[in-house]
Amino acid sequence: MASLIKIDLNCDLGEGFGRYSLGQDAAMMQLVTSANVACGFHAGDPSVIARMVALANQHGVALGAHPGYPDLQGFGRRAMGLSPEEIANSVIYQIGALAGFARVAGMQVVHVKPHGALYNLAALDPAAARAIAQAVVNFDPELILVGLAGSELTKAGEAVGLRVASEGFPDRAYLPDGQLMPRSQEGAVITQPEVVAANALRLAREGIIIGSEQVRLDTLCLHGDNPGAVENAKAVRKTLEEAGIEIRPLEA
Numbered sequence: 001m002a003s004l005i006k007i008d009l010n011c012d013l014g015e016g017f018g019r020y021s022l023g024q025d026a027a028m029m030q031l032v033t034s035a036n037v038a039c040g041f042h043a044g045d046p047s048v049i050a051r052m053v054a055l056a057n058q059h060g061v062a063l064g065a066h067p068g069y070p071d072l073q074g075f076g077r078r079a080m081g082l083s084p085e086e087i088a089n090s091v092i093y094q095i096g097a098l099a100g101f102a103r104v105a106g107m108q109v110v111h112v113k114p115h116g117a118l119y120n121l122a123a124l125d126p127a128a129a130r131a132i133a134q135a136v137v138n139f140d141p142e143l144i145l146v147g148l149a150g151s152e153l154t155k156a157g158e159a160v161g162l163r164v165a166s167e168g169f170p171d172r173a174y175l176p177d178g179q180l181m182p183r184s185q186e187g188a189v190i191t192q193p194e195v196v197a198a199n200a201l202r203l204a205r206e207g208i209i210i211g212s213e214q215v216r217l218d219t220l221c222l223h224g225d226n227p228g229a230v231e232n233a234k235a236v237r238k239t240l241e242e243a244g245i246e247i248r249p250l251e252a
Contacts (some may be wrong), residue, residue: 004251005204005205005244005245005246006245006246006247006248007204007217007218007219007240007245007246007247007248007249008033008034008062008165008218008219008220008247008248008249009031009032009034009219009220009222009236009237010032010034010035010036010064010113010146010167010219010220010222010248011028011029011031011032011034011035011036011221011222011223011224011233012035012036012038012040012066012113012115012221012223012246013025013029013035013038013052013224014035014043014044014048014051014052014066015038015039015043015044015047015075015224015225016041016043016044016048017040017043017044017048017072018045022043022225023224023225023229024224024229024230025051025052025055025224026055028222028224028229028233029052029055029056029058029059029061029103030059031222031230031233031234031237032061032222032233033061033062033247033248033249033250034061034062034063034064034110034111034147034219034249034250035052035055035056035062035063035064036064036065036066036067036111036115036212036225037049037052037053037056037063037064037065037066037098038066038068038115039065039066039067039068039093039094039095039097040070040094040097040100041069041070041071041072041073041090041094042069042070042071042072042076042077042115042116042194043075043076043077046225047096047099047212049082049097049098050101050127053098053101053102053104053105053107054105056107056122057105057106057107057249058060060248061249062110062111062250062251063102063107063108063109063110064109064110064111064112064113064114064144064146065094065095065097065098065099065109065111065112065113065169066094066110066113066114066115067090067091067094067095067114067115067118068094068114068115068116068117068118069082069090069115069117069118070090070114071117075116076115076116076118077116077117077183077215078117079117079121080117082214084127084128084130085119085131087128087131087132087135087166088131088132088135088138089135091105091112091114091131091132091136092135092138092139093134095109095112095135095136095139095143096139097175098189099125099139100169102189104114106244109140109143110143110249110250111143111144111145111146111165111250111251112132112136112144112145112146113146113147113167114132114147116129116154116170118132119147119148120152120180120227121152122147122151122152122156123147123148123151123152123153123179124151124152124179125152126151126152126155126156127187129147129151129152129153129155129156130156130159130160130166132145132153132156133145133153133157133159133160133162134156134160136157136162137160137162138162140193141161141162144162144163144164144165144250144251145155145157145163145164145165146164146165146167146197146219146250147164147165147166147167148166148167148178148179149166149167149168149178149207149208149210149217150166150178150208150210150213150215154166156215164220165219165250166207166215166216166217166218166219167217167218167219167220167221168203168207168208168217168219168220168221168224169220169221169223170190170196170197170199170200170203170220170221170236171189171191171196171199171215171221171223172188172189172190172223172228173185173187173188173189173190174208176207177210177211178208178210178211178215183196189223189226191226191228191232193228193231193232193234193235194235196222196232196235196236197232197235197236197238197239197240198239200220200236200239200240201239201240201243201245203217203220204217204220204243204245205243205245219250220236220252222236235245239244
């Protein structure tokens with residue numbers, strides 16, 4: 001009997017550049033079904049992008065663009081006062097970077113997920129959310145837009161006719177309104193593999209409650225930039241598979 005619950009596991013990858021390395025990309029690529037590849041603004045460079053595309057191709061992982069603010073120093077986690085037009089143009093530019101390498105490898109970009117401060121802004125700010133959604137649909141209306149469940153970004157994506165994927169975070173704490181707890185607050189990042197796995201199972205089964213609405217989740221993010229990322233991902237996969245939940249990419 002086929003599983004009634006299906007979930008994608010995504011990870012932000014390719015976030016090193018030059019001689020700087022971050023995360024365990026090769027190991028994580030074997031544990032997830034979708035890769036959000038940094039496109040050179042908050043992290044990544046042409047060689048890193050090419051390597052991520054090759055790894056995704058090798059392991060049958062769906063490719064997604066991970067556009068962020070042009071902020072290498074702050075890893076894209078600092079707010080920047082870009083206009084909606086600037087946001088839209090930067091998103092198109094970054095999708096295009098990944099799409100070029102994907103084309104050379106005989107692959108295609110499947111989804112777009114903003115990074116860091118840009119993601120957080122688009123969750124709350126309708127103008128930023130519309131700018132990103134319009135940029136994505138202008139580039140390719142078949143792309144899937146990934147955003148925080150119940151956010152302005154998923155609403156903007158639906159408004160322009162995109163397929164959207166509501167995202168949950170088993171390794172992050174939530175605020176009562178469904179927003180992620182700021183990383184500056186104690187307890188915002190969850191590191192114990194057993195807790196992360198239990199959260200993943202709950203989120204896959206129940207989604208998230210925002211106000212009085214229960215929002216189903218399509219994908220779970222497993223952050224790859226912490227020392228226990230691989231252990232967390234292994235625990236999540238094991239727990240979900242043992243519970244009979246089907247793990248598959250968004251496009252499947």
